Amino acid sequence: MANIVNLVGLVDPRQVSSQSGTLSHHSKHLSERLKNVDGDQFYLVPYNPGDHWVLMRPAKETVY
Numbered sequence: 001m002a003n004i005v006n007l008v009g010l011v012d013p014r015q016v017s018s019q020s021g022t023l024s025h026h027s028k029h030l031s032e033r034l035k036n037v038d039g040d041q042f043y044l045v046p047y048n049p050g051d052h053w054v055l056m057r058p059a060k061e062t063v064y
Contacts (some may be wrong), residue, residue, distance in 0.1 A: 006041070009033075013046040034058045 014020060015029040034043065039059035046053055055064040 008039060009037075009043045011045045016020075016045060020054055 011030065011033055011048060015033075016026050030045070034056070037043070037058045040057070041057070043056045043058065045056055056062070057064075
């Protein structure tokens with residue numbers, strides 16, 4: 001179970017919401033949050049321009 005906890009991360013929705021901040025703020029927050037990501041990790045990014053959830057695998061440059 002500990003491996004699963006370390007495998008998936010969550011980006012704070014308040015930091016990437018289309019209803020708050022600027023695109024520059026969102027980009028800076030995401031780059032800071034993801035800069036030390038392990039190659040196997042996935043991140044749930046609750047960006048909500050139209051009720052979408054984004055799953056990112058930054059080390060593999062993949063977005064689902």
